[in-house]
Amino acid sequence: MTTSKPIVVLGAGIAGISAALEAAEAGQEVVLVERDSAVGGRVAKLHRYFPKLCPPSCGLEIDTRRLEKNPRIRVLTRTDLVAAERTDTGWKVTLREEPAWVKPSCTACGECAKVCPTSVPDPFNFGLAKVPAIRIPHLDAWPRRYAMDRAACPADCHQCVEACPAKAVDLSAKERRIDLDAGALVIATGWVPYPLEKLPELGGGVLADVVSNVVLERLASPSGPTGGRILRPSDGRPPRSVVFVQCAGSRDVNHLPYCSSVCCLASLKQTLYLREALPETSVTVCYIDRRAPGRNESMLSKAESAGVKFVKGKVGSVTCAGDGTLRLKLEDQEAGRLTELEADLVVLATGMRPASGELPLHVPRDEDGFALEDRASRLFAAGVAKRPEDVASCVRDATGAAAKAMAAARSH
Amino acid sequence: MGRVGVFVCTGCGIGASLRTDGFESLAKESGAARLALHPALCAPEGQELLRQAAASGAVDALVIAGCSARHKRLELSFDPEKMPVERVVLREQVTWSHPAGEEDTQMLAEDLLRMGVARAATMKPAERAQETIEPTVLVVGGGLAGLNAALAASGLGHPVVLVEKATRLGGYLTVLKQVVPDVPPYDRLHANPIPELVREIEKDTNIRVLLATRVKEIAGQPGQFAVELEGNGDPITLKVGAIVQATGARPYDASRLSHLGYGQKGVLTTAELDRRLADGSLTVSGSGAIKRVAFIQCAGSRDAQHLPYCSTDCCAASLRQVLQLREAIPGVECSVVFRDLRTPGQLERFYQAVQDRSGVLLVRGEVESVAAGGDGLRVGVSDSLLGEAVEIEADLVVLATGMVPVSADGEAIRQLRDAKKRIEKNESETQRKAAEALAASLAAHEGTEILNLSYRQGPDLPVLAYGFPDSHYICFPYETRRTGVYTAGCVRAPMGWGQAAEDGWGAAMKAVQAIVAARQGEAVHPRSGDVGFASFFLQRCTQCKRCTEECPVGAIDEDPKGTPQYNKLRCRRCGICLGACPERIISYPDYSVDGIASMIKAIEVPEEDEEKPRILALLCENDALPALDDAAMKRTRWNPWVRVIPVRCLGSVNIIWISEALSRGIDGVVLVGCKRGADYQCHFIQGSELANKRMENLQETLTRLSLESERVRVVELGRDEWDRIPAVLDDFAKTLDDLGLNPLKGF
Amino acid sequence: MATRVDPKLMLDLEKFGAHDARKCYQCGTCTAVCPHADELWSFPRKPIQTARLGFADRLDQSLEPWLCYYCGDCSERCPRGAEPGEMMMSLRRWLTSRYDITGxxxxxxxxxxxxxxxxxxxxxxxxxxxxxxxxxxxxxxxxxxxxxxxxxxxxxxxxxxxxxxxxxxxxxxxxxxxxxxxxxxxxxxxxxxxxxxxxxxxxxxxxxxxxxxxxxxxxxxxxxxxxxxxxxxxxxxxxxxxxxxxxxxxxxxxxxxxxxxxxxxxxxxxxxxxxxxxxxxxxxxxxxxxxxxxxxxxxxxxxxxxxxxxxxxxxxxxxxxxxxxxxxxxxxxxxxxxxxxxxxxxxxxxxxxxxxxxxxxxxEALAVRGVPARQPAELPSGIRTPIPSPAAAEPVTAPPAGLP
Structure with missing residues (x-):
């Protein structure tokens, strides 16, 4: 086989991991670049996947093992793209690796976290819990290594340095610039949830018990802030009724004109685990169209037989009554009348926005910011950087993008 | 028996939680050649110590006792062809999960060490296969996905043979002038990509196109498939390394949709309308001018009586036809009757653009009737949005029929063939009747073969839900149950053309991977990189066929006598054959019936009067074992009488291990593995299922040993349920406590 | 008796100013945010759908367009830019012309x-x-x-x-x-x-x-x-x-x-x-x-x-x-x-x-005739199949049985 330059994959969420692995297992040298200290991106924060309601950590377990075993993949975490310049045969890529405050010799024993005097809101749990400044990013984090939020450290604190039996904490570490000659680029920078704050009329960012679908995943996860008990953020009580508001931001010319593709199924999945975890709790989904393509159709009947109620009608407003009960105004279109639902917890099925806009690199995009592939420039996109889609589609599409990148890197 | 070097790491609190002074003698008693303690085996000095030991020639296998095998893999791994390694998990399974300094904790650690040494002694270096590997990729199906797959494989440097049964390339899309917008601008139709693709294919000298050709037979294994093709001329035989099946989908049989008016004049399907738009016969054949057209969505799809799934593409396809019709017939009024309009992603913009034209009406509702009336047809719709029935008049009604994958169910075809053979043999009345009934129920599979694999488990990919031949569609969408054969496009799942094109690239990538892996003698997903093959001690084989039947990937064929023939390059190293074999003749260099059995034997079973039960936990290494690691990370405690042995899959558990354990006086055996059933989470598809089945058979053995059936338990557990697994173990311990000690202790 | 759909009405209404209503995808946001809609008089979504389906007689019978003051909340929140407020305005124009005998x-x-x-x-x-x-x-x-x-x-x-x-x-x-x-x-x-x-x-x-x-x-x-x-x-x-x-x-x-x-x-x-x-x-x-x-x-x-x-x-x-x-x-x-x-x-x-x-x-007449004008808020009717779970039969606001 002809030797070729590595392909650089930006972002190690499920799309980036898949693209990197598939290319490497086909014989391609790959550099996988991730800004966070662990790989997994958004899926690592999910409680379950639809339609099987299986845990994302199951697939990630296999994938991280593949990452670890494959000598053709170099994984750079805590690393940002600084610049990328087009050359005749690919890209000159400049990366910046954050200082390695915690060295790879870390054994993940946790002695450092025990002595850490500061605590910060846990970004992994959307700030719903507090964690020490030095910590394992999450239970299944890979690389399996503690990471330090250096900005949160008190001045002149060395407690973790002294506590570490493996002498892995190094406060004098320096950042590193890495220059790479890449045969092709794959952008797999994923997505950010549409901000709740932009939906104040639905209580987003205003009412504590109006949460987004991504937060609900954390509330349901055994390793989440509530230990997997789904509780109302305002008073910590289990909700007796939960209403899902579909298209919270999506399919809306005032917000996201496109359909985020996954929210219907994400909500269906959530209704199922909610009904299982809290059988006494009533669960209602308010929707415009129930979009469960392909075999995911079965989710609808599953939810219906699990006692989930569906109302055709988009929610217009969410307000809070004096007793903390949330009131949702909507038109129940099948009954043909305006109605008000009461809920203890409201889940906004917020959509996804591409995150690739933050890259210091010109990426061809469509009007909503989703990246378009540019074969001539050896620039490819995978996953939600390219279009709103679910995990299965991300993996499928990342495999194809990896093949395109690999083919491009081979051609001189 | 190999010489084993034991290296115990005392870091991460292990040393502090245990008395290590007795380890020397323990190692000696277990037959180890050497024992060393080190404060940090993963540190450079520790690694050096291990490297030296491995290089010294004084040991044949290493036991590394310290953290979980899921940690420090890079630092603590050795070339499997030279030095097998057994990791004993003292950190997670002892130090982090049990109180330091207690007798039970110490006994647990010592048992684990003994078990590790016992197993390491049975491990052998792997032998990497060195085979001649053919790089060619065979693509079956010349539609959009197939064309892309061919270009992809060629782009990745592999020769391609593209086989198409029709006389031209392009598949379904050939008739279309324009397609749904998959890239911007999303508000209008795009040019059909097929002609451009066909040009590219024709230019590519690396791709050999065979039209009007079918696959007659495929034999062999990844890297070495022998393919026989038949077309107009002489049969063609060739060697290929991997296969992409891109046979697409066919429209659902509309003749079953008479309730939607099919069969009446003026009622067409999506495909029929596409054809008529293409050949211009639309306006000619009708009685008068077409002024009003009604589209009926979900014609057959999302319907338990027909296709229970959503065909995904029909909503967008009908919107496309609305635009095409309005261009062909100016002023035509189009209504689309839908249940849920499904245009995910950027297709929403397309929906918006189509809806924004006047003369287009989208009506949500259920179609109740389609009947002739007025001067055309009348579609009765129960409209859910005004709460009353409405009627739409149309000159033309278009049924958006869904798609049915063009796949053949290899398993069903094999059963059908077997049944027919049995009928021929005419053994006994009852047997023949049963075979006839089976053959009748499978009659629809007659002559549906596509790949014609000469595999013991059937001539095509086995299908799972709804006739799609996939196996892990969420995390690993291209995986099928035949190594080296991947599906692309609508045969894999219903999808639009844009995704089908990407699918072609993705499946080609997997095919190339299969070839690369075969060349390196490595396993593909999910144990990618594993170089150990199974070996069969055939002298003891009784031709029971369990291994050939139960292998989830069809790796084992049979000779006419029923002796298993192992196709090692098909093998994914799950070990299910090893679990299936009643004669225990199958083993991997580092995973064998003996290896695990020797671990079980190494567990010290205290005398009855010590009142210290022993519990064997066989944990799936993909899910239950990592969950247990996580529980340890969280410093959760569990019962100290449990001895954990990881297994590759619950399906690889051989019953002998359980009967061995119980007859040695171990009080109970718990198997923790992945979820089974329709939403199975087993990476080897049916491992958990098989384990359960085998446990049913085990009940007989238990009765024979006069043991309670509760002493063996199978538990399904997800990878994320670290919070549950200690309770699973504790609960089983409590059940055993209630049962009392194993009466076989001390025998 | 099913009512015949007549797409032509929308073409007519477009002349009265209803240019954007065909963009409507029936989400009902307009009705939900309308300060004047209530259980009995539900608009703008329903009149819009009535118009799109071409039910002119039904529109003649409707008072809803006149209950709208065009505050514009509906148009502002409409996710499709279908301008429901302008649609209601257009319906008022159209109704004015329907009432008018002179043409x-x-x-x-x-x-x-x-x-x-x-x-x-x-x-x-x-x-x-x-x-x-x-x-x-x-x-x-x-x-x-x-x-x-x-x-x-x-x-x-x-x-x-x-x-x-x-x-x-x-x-x-x-x-x-x-x-x-x-x-x-x-x-x-x-x-x-x-x-x-x-x-x-x-x-x-x-x-x-x-x-x-x-x-x-x-x-x-x-x-x-x-x-x-x-x-x-x-x-x-x-x-x-x-x-x-x-x-x-x-x-x-x-x-x-x-x-x-x-x-x-x-x-x-x-x-x-x-x-x-x-x-x-x-x-x-x-x-x-x-x-x-x-x-x-x-x-x-x-x-x-x-x-x-x-x-x-x-x-x-x-x-x-x-x-x-x-x-x-x-x-x-x-x-x-x-x-x-x-x-x-x-x-x-x-x-x-x-x-x-x-x-x-x-x-008032509905109240007198025994049909409550404000129907009590009850379970949403969205689901077609019967719900097997007993919990589901309870109203949304019913207190749970087994929780503290």
Whole structure:
């Protein structure tokens, strides 16, 4: 086989991991670049996947093992793209690796976290819990290594340095610039949830018990802030009724004109685990169209037989009554009348926005910011950087993008 | 028996939680050649110590006792062809999960060490296969996905043979002038990509196109498939390394949709309308001018009586036809009757653009009737949005029929063939009747073969839900149950053309991977990189066929006598054959019936009067074992009488291990593995299922040993349920406590 | 019996200004955010769907378009840009033309040119008529007030009273059509006579206070509309009953002129504010303007301006100019009244209070007939298949059984 330059994959969420692995297992040298200290991106924060309601950590377990075993993949975490310049045969890529405050010799024993005097809101749990400044990013984090939020450290604190039996904490570490000659680029920078704050009329960012679908995943996860008990953020009580508001931001010319593709199924999945975890709790989904393509159709009947109620009608407003009960105004279109639902917890099925806009690199995009592939420039996109889609589609599409990148890197 | 070097790491609190002074003698008693303690085996000095030991020639296998095998893999791994390694998990399974300094904790650690040494002694270096590997990729199906797959494989440097049964390339899309917008601008139709693709294919000298050709037979294994093709001329035989099946989908049989008016004049399907738009016969054949057209969505799809799934593409396809019709017939009024309009992603913009034209009406509702009336047809719709029935008049009604994958169910075809053979043999009345009934129920599979694999488990990919031949569609969408054969496009799942094109690239990538892996003698997903093959001690084989039947990937064929023939390059190293074999003749260099059995034997079973039960936990290494690691990370405690042995899959558990354990006086055996059933989470598809089945058979053995059936338990557990697994173990311990000690202790 | 779908109605409605309604994908946000919709009167989504399906008869029977004040919340929140507020406005235009027996309304709403032409013709006829009257009756152009004025008040009075009679005649016929279709023929409920009496005070109340409009979030629109309406009514009263005093002078008679200034200024300011709003498209209600909206406002503006002009000219003693301005003024006022009140936008001053009244009459009738007007909030009906789970049978708000 002809030797070729590595392909650089930006972002190690499920799309980036898949693209990197598939290319490497086909014989391609790959550099996988991730800004966070662990790989997994958004899926690592999910409680379950639809339609099987299986845990994302199951697939990630296999994938991280593949990452670890494959000598053709170099994984750079805590690393940002600084610049990328087009050359005749690919890209000159400049990366910046954050200082390695915690060295790879870390054994993940946790002695450092025990002595850490500061605590910060846990970004992994959307700030719903507090964690020490030095910590394992999450239970299944890979690389399996503690990471330090250096900005949160008190001045002149060395407690973790002294506590570490493996002498892995190094406060004098320096950042590193890495220059790479890449045969092709794959952008797999994923997505950010549409901000709740932009939906104040639905209580987003205003009412504590109006949460987004991504937060609900954390509330349901055994390793989440509530230990997997789904509780109302305002008073910590289990909700007796939960209403899902579909298209919270999506399919809306005032917000996201496109359909985020996954929210219907994400909500269906959530209704199922909610009904299982809290059988006494009533669960209602308010929707415009129930979009469960392909075999995911079965989710609808599953939810219906699990006692989930569906109302055709988009929610217009969410307000809070004096007793903390949330009131949702909507038109129940099948009954043909305006109605008000009461809920203890409201889940906004917020959509996804591409995150690739933050890259210091010109990426061809469509009007909503989703990246378009540019074969001539050896620039490819995978996953939600390219279009709103679910995990299965991300993996499928990342495999194809990896093949395109690999083919491009081979051609001189 | 190999010489084993034991290296115990005392870091991460292990040393502090245990008395290590007795380890020397323990190692000696277990037959180890050497024992060393080190404060940090993963540190450079520790690694050096291990490297030296491995290089010294004084040991044949290493036991590394310290953290979980899921940690420090890079630092603590050795070339499997030279030095097998057994990791004993003292950190997670002892130090982090049990109180330091207690007798039970110490006994647990010592048992684990003994078990590790016992197993390491049975491990052998792997032998990497060195085979001649053919790089060619065979693509079956010349539609959009197939064309892309061919270009992809060629782009990745592999020769391609593209086989198409029709006389031209392009598949379904050939008739279309324009397609749904998959890239911007999303508000209008795009040019059909097929002609451009066909040009590219024709230019590519690396791709050999065979039209009007079918696959007659495929034999062999990844890297070495022998393919026989038949077309107009002489049969063609060739060697290929991997296969992409891109046979697409066919429209659902509309003749079953008479309730939607099919069969009446003026009622067409999506495909029929596409054809008529293409050949211009639309306006000619009708009685008068077409002024009003009604589209009926979900014609057959999302319907338990027909296709229970959503065909995904029909909503967008009908919107496309609305635009095409309005261009062909100016002023035509189009209504689309839908249940849920499904245009995910950027297709929403397309929906918006189509809806924004006047003369287009989208009506949500259920179609109740389609009947002739007025001067055309009348579609009765129960409209859910005004709460009353409405009627739409149309000159033309278009049924958006869904798609049915063009796949053949290899398993069903094999059963059908077997049944027919049995009928021929005419053994006994009852047997023949049963075979006839089976053959009748499978009659629809007659002559549906596509790949014609000469595999013991059937001539095509086995299908799972709804006739799609996939196996892990969420995390690993291209995986099928035949190594080296991947599906692309609508045969894999219903999808639009844009995704089908990407699918072609993705499946080609997997095919190339299969070839690369075969060349390196490595396993593909999910144990990618594993170089150990199974070996069969055939002298003891009784031709029971369990291994050939139960292998989830069809790796084992049979000779006419029923002796298993192992196709090692098909093998994914799950070990299910090893679990299936009643004669225990199958083993991997580092995973064998003996290896695990020797671990079980190494567990010290205290005398009855010590009142210290022993519990064997066989944990799936993909899910239950990592969950247990996580529980340890969280410093959760569990019962100290449990001895954990990881297994590759619950399906690889051989019953002998359980009967061995119980007859040695171990009080109970718990198997923790992945979820089974329709939403199975087993990476080897049916491992958990098989384990359960085998446990049913085990009940007989238990009765024979006069043991309670509760002493063996199978538990399904997800990878994320670290919070549950200690309770699973504790609960089983409590059940055993209630049962009392194993009466076989001390025998 | 299923109703026949007729996509052509939308094409017709587009002429009335409903350009964006086909973008509607029936999410119901508009209805959910509408401050005026309730369980009984649910809009704009339902009327939009009725229109899209082409059920003209059903629309004839509907009062919903008149219950809408176009606060614009629906248009602002509409995820599709379908402008439900403008759709409701268009439905009001369309309904106006349905009620109108002469067909003029339909002609004007579908063609701005026709409306302008009619305005011009009527204006010219009126101005010409008055000019001719003045000249032929031997009055001097230099006399503005008194019995020998160029256009003496009793003549104008005779004219405007008879015009009021004719307009009332048309409006009465059109209004009774509205009543019959929506209420009288009992499409929804058979209304007992008592209900009509009981709700009667609603008409003057809503007419003068427009308290329902106040429910809109945008108070400015309400205030502007109220200002315009009260100014108009004041001027109307002054002219119909106190024209002789209005016309007298040049000394200012504060008893009438004070009020007149206030009302005239109010009219001018509110009309200018409205025009500016439409020009800058500041609020949702201004984003889309139909030709008829412009014509109406411009005519009002011209009327107010010429009215002021003649008054000022008279006060400063330029009686000839004042009389010319008066004729011009009448050339604007007359077409405005003759065309806009019975056939145009202005007719809503009658239709809306009437519709509000009839809506409450129907609500009352439903209550009397045993159908509760406000149905108790119960389980959503969305699900088609029966729900097996016992928990699901409980109302949404029922307290849980097993939780602390």
């Amino acid at each position: 003029l309304s339909r002609l004007f709403y579908r063609s701005g040119a026709a409306e302008v032409l009619a305005m011009v013709l009527v204006g010219l006829a009126a101005a010409g008529g008055f000019l001719a009257y003045g000249l032929l009756s031997g009055h001097r152009l230099g006399t503005y007030d008194g019995p020998h004025a160029f256009l003496p008040w009793h003549v104008i009075h005779r004219f405007d009273w008879s015009m009021a009679g004719v307009l009332t005649f048309f409006l009465a016929i059109n209004s009774s059509r509205m009543w019959w279709w929506t209420t009288g023929s009992g499409p929804r409920v058979k209304v007992p006579l008592s209900a009509y009496f009981k709700k009667l005070p609603l008409i003057p109340l809503q007419f003068f206070t427009q308290s329902r409009y106040a429910a809109c979030g945008r108070k400015r629109s309400y205030l502007v509309h109220l200002g315009l309406m009260l100014s108009y009514v004041t001027l109307f009263v002054l002219i119909m009953f106190f024209l002789h005093r209005m016309q007298s002078g040049p000394a200012i008679d504060w008893r009438v002129h004070g009020l007149g200034y206030l009302a005239g200024l109010g009219l001018l300011v509110t009309v200018i504010v409205s025009l500016r709003g439409r020009a800058t498209q500041a609020a949702p209600l201004d984003r889309r303007s139909h030709e008829s909206d412009w014509i109406f406002l411009v005519m009002l503006l011209l009327t107010a301006l010429t009215g002021f002009t003649q008054h000022v000219l008279h006060r400063v003693g330029l009686d000839v100019a004042a009389n010319v301005a008066y004729v011009v003024h009448l050339g604007f006022v007359v077409p405005l009244l003759v065309l806009e009140v019975p056939f145009g936008k202005w007719s809503h001053m009658v239709y809306r209070p009437l519709a509000l009244y009839l809506a409450e009459v129907q609500r």
